[in-house]
Amino acid sequence: MEEPAREKVQVEDILERLKEEGIDPSASADEQLCYVWQLFLRNEDKLRSASQDLENLRQQQAEEMREVENYVGHIRRLTAERDVFTTEFEKENEQLRIEFTQLQLQQEAQLKEVEEMLEQEGLSEIAHSSPSEQIAYLLVERTTLLEKLEIADQKLDSPSYVDGLCAAQLQDKFDQIHQTLEDELQQQRESMQHTKETMNKSHIEELERETVLRKRVERDLDEAARRLQLAHEEIRRLTDELDMQKKEQSKLDPALRLAPQTSESRREEMNKLKDSDRTELQKAMEHNNRLDKEILALRSRVRSLDSERKVFLELVEKLKEEICEYQKNEKPGLALPGMDETEENACCALQLQDEKGPARFEEECAIDKADSGQGRKDQNNETVHKRCRKVIDDVEGRNFQLLHKLQKLQREHEDLVERNEELESILGETQNQTREERERLEGEIEGLHRKITSLETELLKAQMNKTEASMKDQETPKKVQDFQEMLKSHQEKVEVLESKLSEERDWRKQLASDLEKTQKALKAEKKELHNSKSELVSLYNELQNLRGAAEERDFLNVTHEKLQEENTLLETKVSELSQECEQLNQLVVKQKTDENFTTSERTYKELMTKARILEEQIQILGGEREQLCTKLFESNKKTEELEKQVKGSNEEKQLLLEENAQLRQDILATREQFHSKIEEAVSIKSETSQENQPLKPQSSECNTALNMGIKQYLSGERLLQQHQEEMQQLRQDFHRVQNLCSSAEKELRYEREKNLDLKKHNILLQQESTKVKAELRQVQLKLTDSTKMCSSLTAQWEHSQQKVKELQLELLTHSQSSKLQGSLQEKLALEKSRAADAEKKVLELQQKLKESHHQLRLTEAHVLGRKQMEEELKEAQERETQLRRQLQEEQRKRKLLDQHAEELQQQLRHSHKTETLLAKTHAELQVRCQHQEAQLHILEDEKKTASNEHLHCQKTNQNLSEELSLLQQEKETLHEEYDRLLKQLDIYVRKHNERQLRHKAKLRRAKETFVHEVKQRDVRIKQLESEIVLSRSQTGKEHALIRLITTENEHLLQEKRELLQQLNEQEEVGRNNKWVISTIQNRVQFLDEENKRLQESTLQLSSQVGVLERTLRNIQTHSLEDFKSIGFSECQLLSKMLPRPNTSFSATGLSNSLGILRAIQDVKPEEGTETPKSLFSLSPSEIGYLNVASPGDITNFPTQRQSPSFGCDSV
Template identity: 55%
Template sequence: MNQFYREELERERASRARVEQDLGEATQRLLMAQEEIRRLTDELDAQGREQNEIESVSWSALQAPESQEGGVNEWRESDGTELQMAMEHNSRLDKEILALRARVQTLDLERKAFLDLVEQLKEEICEYQKSEKQGLLLPMPTETEEVAVCLLQGTKDEGRIEGDHVSGKAVSDQEERYQGSETLHKRCREAIENIEGRNSQLLHKLQKLEQEHEYLVERNEELESILGETQIQTKQEKEQFESEVEGLHRKITSLETELLEVQKSKTEMSGEEQASSGAQEMQEMLESCQETIEKLGSQLGERRERRKQLASELELLREDLKAEQKVLGSQVSELLEEREKINKLEQKLEDLCTDEQTYEEQMAKVVFLEEQIKNLRDEQELLCSELLESNKKREELEKQLKDSNEEKRLLLEEIAQLKQDILTTREQDGSMLEETLRMNQGMSLSDERFQQQEEKLQQLRQDLRRVQNLCSSAERELRYEREKNVDLQKQNLLLQQECTKVKAELKQARAKLSDTTETCSSLSAQWEKSQQKVKELEQELLKCSQADKLQSSLQEKLAQEKSKVCEAQKKQKLKDSQHQLLLAEARVSDKKLLEEELKEARENEARVQQELHEEQLKRKLLEQQVEELRQQLRHSRETEASLAKMHVELQAKTLHVLEDERKTDSSEHLQCQKENQKLSEQLSLLKEENKALYEEGVRLLNQKDLYVRKYNEMQLRHKDKMRRAKETFIHEVKQRDGRIKQLENELSESKLQVEKGKALIAQITAENEKLLQERRRLLQKITDQEETPWSTRSTIATLQSSLMPVPATDAQSREKDRRSAGEHLKCGTKEFQPLQPDSKSVNLSERQSKVLPSPRTSFPSREPPDSLGILKATQDTKPEGEAESQDSSFCLSPSQPSEIGYLNVASPGDTTASQLQEESQSISSENF
């Protein structure tokens, strides 16, 4: 039991340590995420500023007049470089957006995981507190005192009863002892059941913790897989974006080449159009085409730049697209009008081949431009869809960032509360662990005693077996020794009085133990207070470092402002800077002193841990250390006041812009004071909790005594169970032996039955062999009888054929009958063979029914029954076995048709004799 409790405590410690580590890592991750988000927002702001500058430059370049072609080329080159820069900037922005998305997803997942952890921890803390309260509120019955009172009452009653009824005394004493033992056993059972219930609850908690740990491991693996998938998706999106950028570059180069070709054609056409009357119209058309091309180029540049501005210029783009669509519609109408004009010019200038060639070239260019316009429209639609998607994504990202920031704040607040709860639980666990260790030491000694008692019990069992044989002789001696038992009872009374004295001494020892536990708890509380004060000092050092950083930033700003101020003020600022440097050196020295004081405080903590056993000396040292720490706190507060004064002096010298920072510093100072007040309130709460823990320790000591008693009673019950188990085992062994004997008898009987069955099988096989021999003999006789009448049948058939006149009308019918009968006989000779299964006989009967004619024909229906009846009459005289063999041989004999013909000849008074004779004649003629 002790080992089980130790293992449970170790598991709970490990689980709590893991949870604390997870919380620390979570806080670190949240801080890192906040820093990254701030950095990314700053970078986005800087990039937005750069975009605004680039847009202003591009607008100024577009609005500037194009005076010369060289200037135009330079402008195109600058536009190309700016476009490249803009594309690179777009790629960077897309990468950063993807990174932000991934980061937001990871933060959401971490937030969910932390919320789950927080809820689980809260539930565990509530359950733990409830279980502790229930364990403390259990009743604490003083079973030892009750047992002592019962025994004293029994002894007094026995002392009052005297002499004559000695036998009645013994019986009553035995009954009272038996009742007292039963009550003790009941109480022990109840206590053991309570312990088992608590153990089951602890096991259930451990299983829950293990399941939660496995769930966290699985969630971490899932998060890693999700991160891998997001990385792959980002790579794919990058590749797609690069391919789109390359396509846009190609389109830009193609447009530039087309513009150059149009300009060349313009220069070539300028000389020819001066001579012709319609040259002005052509120039106007070319100018309009150039204007449209330039407009399209400017629109493309504007759209690409507007694509960079994801959310700010969405509405403007929609309006521009609508206007551009109208312009394109007007341009299309103008192009159609130009086509009509060109057709008219072609009719007028059919004679001029040169003009025709130029017109053809212009028409081809117009068609090419129309195709370009269609492509540009398609690109416009794609750009609009992409812009809408990008705006939606950006809005979603902004919402996610806001939600994540709010959730982070909430998580930080919850984590701070959880840390406070964990500190309180740690303090409670420390006191509980010390008490459990003491309990375990006592239980280890009880285990050794229990082993010794078990060995003694084994010896006693052996002695009891011997004593049972001597009980009959001992009963006579007990009659003489009852008088001696009276003296022994008096001695028992004296021993009980001594037991009461020992119990009083035990109570005194427990009081001493409670005093020692109080002193230990007070020392542990003082040590924890010292640790908290050291933590407060570390926080103050961090605040000082932050103040130094702020001072450094302020100094940089002052240096920038000094460069702008006149030379006359430089000397004063130099003096101020020297003064500030001196102050900074003083602060550095203060920092060093504080660090040394921290080291000293840590050394003092180590000393306190070593000197916990010495109570009085440690108390004095701790009080001195507390006073020193208070002095240090006063010094730190004074340093803070001096720093605040320095801040005030510096802020008076600086501009009004730094007033906001001063306000933030003052607000932080107020927050620090509020935190100090909260810490003082927490100290008071901790003192109250220490008092409650002391009371719980006293209750646990009382519970320890109860557990020891219950454990001893459980041992006695275990011995009774072992005795009963042995008795049941012996009874079951006897039953098993009887069962084995029964099974052996059944096996012998089954063997005899098997031998009898084998003998019967041998007799049956011998009889079967005899029957088979008789069957073969009968078959041989039948074949001999069939061979003798064959010659007589042939002669009779020839004589009948010569003597009987055959009418002409019945010749055809008789031939058909003969053929059918011959086929029937052939089938019978092939299929009817000796010693084959009955299935073939069935098939033969079916074939005969198919081949033989119906009763309506010339063949009558009584032909087969007559022949079979004659044969059956010959076989009835034989036994049943022989009859069956003869029937089978008859059905399967190949000489059946000959027998049928022979029997039909022998029957003179039959109506079917003539028909059978005809059949026999036909068969004999076929055989010849």
């Protein structure tokens, strides 16, 4: 009933629509079909125009995509050009490094030339020493020359004018030699300064070039980023233009709404699908392009970070090499203390010999001044050394901290690189998924287009069939309904696809946010790396500046010894570790994985306990070291106090010497006055003797004048005696001060010995600490083994994570299948509704049949009263036949519908089963999702901890920057002090030169004044000779000490060479042993191969022996008569069976079988019964003997092959 009512409603709707269009409902079916056909053609034209528009838009989109691809290619070319620039910069860096190495080689060549010059002149002892030692040696030689010159001056001094001229010539020569020596010293100093300046300039130029290159690279990166931004803006502009075009198309769409409802619904659906597809495709393409660009940017940044990391590693290696070179250069500085003593002695000798003169008091003044100058120099050197040591220790500690932080930053950088790689893999997967989904969507759209075209063709066919048969008019609304249902199903599919696209958009947004976060993190790390880079550069510069000040450290010998001991310990422990590694490898081969895991845990615990014990030992040693450091500090304080006391005594000494000098000058002045007065008196006497006669009255006056002169002379002598007494007192005070100085020097020596003992103890503690460090290294190696096990477990965990990812993908597929199942269920519901409609139509038809029967009954009642009863009955019968046909057709349709319903029920059952399976899988996947969500929470916690660590690193970087600023301030203060010291040195040199000039002037005056005091000078010369003897004895003792030290050093060097020779011999012995072992192994392998061959040959022989035994048994069983009856053919068979059981037998087997056949053939018929017995009586060993003896008959093999035939004939 329901189906006919629905058909009626649809027919009424069609009629109303035709009335609205201006067609009469009473018009014929043909006219109505023509009108519908016209509407259909119009809609087709509109669809074609829309499809053409779509194709045009697609062409425009393709052109735009080509433009975008061209722009991306342009950007890639720019990146390639930038890579080319970077390679060129790297080449330039390599060239600069080569130039730097060439400069170093030039400096080494210069040093070698100096060494060769010294060796050629017979100074091979100084050739391998430092420039300071060479200068000290030249100063010593200069002092010796000056001594010789002064001795020559003293010998040549005489009252004659010729002696004076000789002395003047000698002084001129001496001045020339002195000037030449000073010029040579200045040239050496200038050359040293020039080399240092060239080194510093080359390094500074390299740094400047590197900074310029980095700036260029940063500019290129900025330009690339700017171009990428422009590309993004152009893409956005293109998308805006496309949106405007879409809006214009949407404005044109209302004009098409006047079409029929069917065409409007179709077009709207098509437009929606096309718009959604376009927008989604454009967005997907834009997103993919953005992702590609971001990936390229990330890769370029990763490359830049890798290059920066390589640069940092190279800088660290350079720093390490420079520190090693610095330590090696400081090794000769260890011999400087002794050379400093020689320099001090040389300076003393210079000042003694320069200031030697006729007056003893001037020599003593010069000696005291030299002592004071030496004391000041020592004090300045010691203060500079202390400051340099402190600064170097601080810098080394900060370098260690910075290296540790560099390692942390490198680890973080590696983690970021791994994360970037993971993100790139995820992005690649997403791109593949989007491409697959886009292809799938395009395929679905093409399928929809095909379905639409097929439906249109079906409509055309239906209309053609309508024109042909009017009875099929009732079937057209059904097809229209089916078409509408198909459109609804397609709409539902489009909605499902839109939901999927929305999910993908959300997911892409999440990926974009993750990318932005990673980019921010990369930028922050780049900043941190830049800061650390600047810090390293500043520290590198500080090390270079402090290198000159720290050349004279005294602790490098200790470090060298420590390194040697560490090397020996490490070599021993390396051998032990190699043995332990071999043992561990054997254990690993023998044991299983579970046992390895348990043993590794036990060993890990044991190693941790050992590490704790070693740490405790290190702490104990550190405490002892701190105690020793405090002791050293106290002793240093004491030495400083004593040095202050010595300074005070030296100052007092200088004051006394100055007073003494002033008194002596006064005495000289009084003596000169006295001599002048004596000469005046003598002249007066001579004048009186001449003028006595005429001037007798004036004699009384002259006598009075003489008496007055005599009185003045006596008063002058008294003053001289007083001055001499004062001089004696001053000398006594001077001796007391000397005694105090000697006692202070003894105390200083004692404290220095204490310091040496403390240093030795410190060295022993450092050796123990090295041992502990070596043990810690062993522990760390074992820990690395355990970490390797942990890494294997982590690899397994990663494998499980990959499985989880695969399960996630399966989840996605299952979700898609569930969505498809939902769509199938909706289709089932639609088909159920169709089946219900069909049943309603059947009921309506039954009602119509009943009504027709009722009408027939009424007609029959009316026909009874009329005349044309028979004609109406005929017509009724015809109608009944038609209705019966219709009923049969309806029954057939019903059967078909029942079959279709049964098929749908089967599909429903199958779908229920799939639903149950999907529900189970869904539950399992939910459990897995929960587990993954827990893992995600854990990862988020780890991310938070990483962010906290990042903040902590930033704080530490700030602290380091502050420390760097402090270091720079300290560096500036050190530069100022260095400049001040240089100025003081220049002032000191000027004063020294002025003193020398004054001293020369004084010597000349002394020579003029002391001509009359030859006797006093002789006495003083004797005293000076005695002092010279003492000084020579002291110098002889010092030379003996130096010789002893050199002999000890040579002895130690010889011992070192002998030890090295022993080591080389041990290494050669080890190599010989390895070679012997290798040869033995080769021999063993060769013997194994020979044994295998012999075993194979024995197997072959045993097979042959078995075959022969079988043949002998066969021969025993057969009698001679049977043998005669066998004949020639069977002999041939035996000959074939015996010599060739296998083609791979050797010639020995063939010869053995042929020999046995000969023995059989030579036997007579009478002895036929005995031969088998004799043959069988042979043991297997005898058969083997026969086999061994037979190879001699191999040459007779062709003749032996003919012997069986003859044997057969004879038998």
